[in-house]
Amino acid sequence: MARTTVIVGAGVAGLAAAVMAVSKGDKVIILEAAPHPGGRCRAWPLAGEDLPLVDLGTHLILRGNRALHAYLDRIGAKDGFIAPGPTPGALTLIGGTDRLTLPLGPGLLLKPPAPLTRRALLAAHRLMRGGRVGDRLDLDSPTGRWLWHPLVRAALNIDPAEGDARLLSAVLRQGLLRGTAAACPLVPRDSLDTALIRPAIAYLTARGAILRTTTPLRRLDRTDDRITALHVGNGDTIPITPMSRIVLAVPPQAAHRLLPDLDVPTESRAILNLHATLPVPPAGDAPELLGLIDGTGEWFLRRGARVAVTLSAADRLRDTPATEIEAAIKADLLRLYGCAPDQVRLIWEKRATFAATPAQNARRPGPNVPGLLNLRLAGDWTATGLPATLEGAIRSGLRAVESFGRR
């Protein structure tokens, strides 16, 4: 008889765990609280269109994200992400009247463009000592302003001074320091939904997995070292036989509600996204991905006339009226593209990621819950050694299933 693996939470971590469990021959049941799978990778349709095209937030991945690319390959979705044009090996940053083209990979270190300096870049080796980024790098230097600030905010979603130095070091080792190809950013061809979520669901359902949406897990029954039943939102009880096992792939607050003894990160940071359509697409070969170091918006991803603007660690704007934020970002758009949109749509994700500080990073648990044999944890907030990213979420899901071993 096939073993059953119950996955709770159909975000990227839960779906990766489900894909791994299915590949081991398990019968898989996925319980998801929301009406749709995807978690923080959810997307909405544009007016008048069927396919969800507006992501909750712009997601960048790196070519060097090994687990993510192997996973995309497995679910038949390796073409879902593309490099933003026209120069995939470089990033364009704008500040004041200056425009800086940053080569990605070793070129950055070998020949840093002014005002970046080699000496300031080499200081990154100090990140391995741990502590806060602000204690290891000079954030007020030109290299701090043009590189460390935008990089830490985008990769760790935290104010750079308080960011965890080891997490930043992991990001550098995984991307920038592994060569130009590994450091190259990729974005979903259309949306996260079509690039990542639909292919996973298609892969899983073709292999007999069952997805139950609008089915929140409310309570767990436990006898000694095993979970024996799951109580879900509609009043159903799912018995957990000795052959069954559970992967809990829900956000940290939900995991703590279900397992009150579990230590989890308790602080989070917000991300703000603004979606705009310019009256006309910019002429010429304008970069599709732009960083702005002295605006309100930070990263601008443009497809034709549509622009998605991202502002990380956005908590400082929580009390600012939406109209004020919109006006400030419209001014950024006017500055970058020479025209401002009439209509914009602002999306706040208040708990976008756990707060990537050293103290919160230390609260991230591994996959095992002490004293529980048939349950594992997954999610970008578990101890992956990476900030809250798709790569981390996927690694956590695969690891959760692997860590059951052969039992």
Ligand SMILES: Cc1cc2nc3c(=O)[nH]c(=O)nc-3n(C[C@H](O)[C@H](O)[C@H](O)COP(=O)(O)OP(=O)(O)OC[C@H]3O[C@@H](n4cnc5c(N)ncnc54)[C@H](O)[C@@H]3O)c2cc1C
């Ligand atoms: C705006 C934004 C921008 C981002 N940008 C990037 C980026 O550029 N690059 C990158 O790599 N990452 C980025 N991320 C992070 C990335 O989205 C996450 O790391 C990843 O989606 C987390 O997946 P997860 O499965 O761990 O968690 P989630 O997506 O949160 O999934 C958890 C799931 O559990 C469900 N759930 C909760 N409670 C219950 C319950 N009781 N019962 C059943 N189900 C439950 C939820 O509904 C959800 O579907 C961004 C995130 C945001 C919000």
